[in-house]
Amino acid sequence: MLLFFTNGCFTKTILVTGGAGFIGTHIVVQLVNECFKVLIINNLNNSVIEAVDKxxxxxxxxxxxxxxxxxxxxxxxxxxxxxxxNLTRVELDFTYNNWLRFDAVIHFASLKAVGESFDNPRQYFDNNLIGTINLYEIMAKYNCKKV
Ligand SMILES: O=c1ccn([C@@H]2O[C@H](COP(=O)(O)OP(=O)(O)O[C@H]3O[C@H](CO)[C@H](O)[C@H](O)[C@H]3O)[C@@H](O)[C@H]2O)c(=O)[nH]1
Structure with missing residues (x-):
């Protein structure tokens, strides 16, 4: 851990998917207070930007x-x-802003309502399965191996 510690702060960046959600916001508070840089990505499905302001x-x-x-x-x-x-999946490139580089990922971005998943399994497949595969591809692209 000491390797990452400069000027009294960790220099590592953590990508938190679903970081505006109930679990994500609690984790983000903890990470920021422990001096990590935190990048949240969230589609604001069932959550609000005000949670991040809070x-x-x-x-x-x-x-x-x-x-x-x-x-x-x-x-x-x-x-x-x-x-x-607006960048499509194919064009997605985190390098357009170096700040967006990340060292590890905490993945909370998923749909999880049981009834809804039975009613609309395709939506759950697209969000949870494809979304996770997309995330792994982004991680591979940036040589991030910690999730
Ligand atoms: O494809 C997706 C799917 C979900 N998300 C996000 O992932 C987060 C998931 O968050 P949590 O699993 O922590 O759950 P929620 O915050 O959505 O909801 C939980 O907390 C709420 C209170 O804030 C309610 O209690 C709700 O019933 C409970 O499941 C949400 O911000 C959602 O917007 C994405 O970014 N992308």
Whole structure:
């Protein structure tokens, strides 16, 4: 751990998918307060951007600058919206902003309502299975092996 510690802070970046959700926000508070940079990607399905604003209020003010939110659909139609850019899954390239490089991933972005999954299995397949495969492909592209 000491290897990553400079100027009193960890220099590692953690990508938290679904970081605006109930579990994700709690984890993000902990990570930011422990000095990690945190990149959230979330499609705001059943969650709101205000949850991320609340996280920023809850963490140490100086450290809140280490948190970044990106609207992103990981599923079949992977799409990331950032500074008014819309990039399709094929074009997705985290390198357009070096800040978006990440060292490890915590993956919470999934649909999990049992009844809904029976009613619309294709949606669950697209979001949860394809979304996870897409995530692994992004990780492979950036040589990130920790999930
Ligand atoms: O393809 C997807 C699917 C989901 N998500 C996101 O992943 C997160 C998943 O979060 P959690 O598993 O922690 O669950 P939720 O926050 O969605 O919901 C939970 O917390 C809520 C309270 O905030 C309710 O109690 C709800 O019943 C309970 O499941 C959500 O932000 C959702 O928007 C994505 O980004 N991409």
């Amino acid at each position: 996280v920023k209020e809850l963490v140490v003010l100086e450290l809140s600058k280490k948190l970044q939110f990106n609207l992103c659909h990981l599923g079949l139609y992977l799409q990331i919206t950032y500074n008014e850019c």
